[in-house]
Amino acid sequence: MKLKDGVTYMHEHITIDLSGVKKDLDCRLDVMEDTIEEFKALKKLGVENLVDVTNRGMGRNIDFALKVQEESGINVIFSTGYYKEPFLPEEVYKLSEKELSKIMVEEILYGIDGSGVKAEIIGEVGTSKDTVTPIEKKVIIAAAMTHIETGKPITTHTTLGTSGLEQINIFNEYKIDLDKVIIGHVDLSGDIDYILRLIDKGVYVAFDTIGKINYMSEERRLEMLKEICNRGLSERVVMSVDITRKSHLKHRGGIGYSYLLNSFIPYIKENGISEQNINNMLRNNPQKIFK
Numbered sequence: 001m002k003l004k005d006g007v008t009y010m011h012e013h014i015t016i017d018l019s020g021v022k023k024d025l026d027c028r029l030d031v032m033e034d035t036i037e038e039f040k041a042l043k044k045l046g047v048e049n050l051v052d053v054t055n056r057g058m059g060r061n062i063d064f065a066l067k068v069q070e071e072s073g074i075n076v077i078f079s080t081g082y083y084k085e086p087f088l089p090e091e092v093y094k095l096s097e098k099e100l101s102k103i104m105v106e107e108i109l110y111g112i113d114g115s116g117v118k119a120e121i122i123g124e125v126g127t128s129k130d131t132v133t134p135i136e137k138k139v140i141i142a143a144a145m146t147h148i149e150t151g152k153p154i155t156t157h158t159t160l161g162t163s164g165l166e167q168i169n170i171f172n173e174y175k176i177d178l179d180k181v182i183i184g185h186v187d188l189s190g191d192i193d194y195i196l197r198l199i200d201k202g203v204y205v206a207f208d209t210i211g212k213i214n215y216m217s218e219e220r221r222l223e224m225l226k227e228i229c230n231r232g233l234s235e236r237v238v239m240s241v242d243i244t245r246k247s248h249l250k251h252r253g254g255i256g257y258s259y260l261l262n263s264f265i266p267y268i269k270e271n272g273i274s275e276q277n278i279n280n281m282l283r284n285n286p287q288k289i290f291k
């Protein structure tokens with residue numbers, strides 16, 4: 001698959017519904033009008049592609065996302081897979097790795113839920129804080145098997161950045177091409193040595209919770225990005241804001257999807273991150289991942 005030329009947001013949710021488990025209706029993101037308006041603004045800012053990492057059991061809504069794609073002109077990339085405990089649907093507990101992989105492969109080759117829309121990436125497949133539960137391991141293995149069969153990239157969720165190395169260990173057991181793996185939410189670790197170790201293994205890392213300052217300050221994100229760029233490693237980073245709640249939307253007082261381009265990028269530019277490095281993270285690296 002080829003992306004359009006332009007900025008790519010690598011880890012977003014056009015819709016998501018974790019409200020059942022979280023017992024909080026704010027976690028059901030399904031506001032069509034507001035989302036379309038935000039996406040139109042994104043498009044004006046140069047965003048041409050957006051990866052929707054909402055998958056099975058997370059409230060993925062193909063019709064909704066297609067409508068947003070059509071109204072905004074932003075190319076949406078769809079995902080297959082399963083998230084993490086306790087958000088996994090019943091089938092994950094019942095089926096084997098092989099059977100779970102078969103479902104993912106079918107969504108890649110033939111389309112999602114009869115829509116004809118094919119998944120182009122496996123993810124977000126995730127792990128819990130400081131641990132990989134047996135069921136999460138099963139999903140990661142199924143993702144690895146799916147990658148082997150289809151060649152599609154894998155994008156992960158880490159909880160507060162933890163267990164990225166453990167995820168890589170599982171991928172290595174299956175001899176996955178780590179150049180097709182993105183370890184997610186690493187900015188939340190706040191630990192540059194750890195992030196450099198991940199990069200050293202050969203994966204991409206995602207600074208994809210930008211704007212979530214209740215978890216991590218932007219100053220710290222900037223510091224870590226400087227370290228990475230100073231070592232010539234901006235070729236291994238992708239970016240996003242990971243909008244997951246109604247209250248993250250602009251109309252509802254949140255930062256909105258455009259925060260990355262309107263606020264964070266100007267901020268890091270002013271603080272010495274070069275245009276070339278920014279282009280790598282926002283434009284060139286996603287192109288390589290999907291090539």
Ligand SMILES: [Zn+2]
Pocket residue numbers: 124156157158184185
């Ligand atoms: Zn996530």
